[in-house]
Amino acid sequence: MKTALMVISSAALLVSGSAMANADLAKAKNCMTCHSVDNKILGPAFKDVAKKYAGDKTAADKLATKVIKGGSGTWGAVPMPANAQVSPAEAKTLVTWVLSLK
Template sequence: MRKVMAICIASGILLSPGAARADADLFRKSNCMACHAVDQKRFGPSLKDVAAKYSGDSSAVDKLAKKIQVGGAGVWGQVPMPPQPQISDADAKMLAEYILSIK
């Protein structure tokens, strides 16, 4: 019985939304908020719009992670997205996964 309880507790910890909060914290700590908001357009599209656009795209995490680091232009209009080379590969991927998780 103790083993079952320990597994349930461990599973609850692993499945808790803590990782999503960590990604949201990373989003807030990065330069992303200067141009993006979760549910409204600023200089760039809302994160909800980005998530909707790339939904179902199996290569979206890699595409967005690269775009975070090297920047981009033309996908969402005339305003270019400046590169963020200070963001590590791992953090760029975590940010991309966070963005794609937003509904």
């Protein structure tokens, strides 16, 4: 029983640490300049993005491309600039994190 609790506690720490690491990656890649988790700034709140794309199995790939190349029109008149400093792997990590938000 004690071992099972330790395993569950360790898994919870890993998950929360991973979520925090992705928030840190979003800060490091300047995503938080235009976005926040809960509120619209220039771009939509990450939770609003997660809601909009919930159940869309193609969303992660589409959004990862948009992170790197930029885009416009989906969330209004303000375009999202290209982010060439974000690698494809980092874009996928960021988008996976955003889509996991509730």
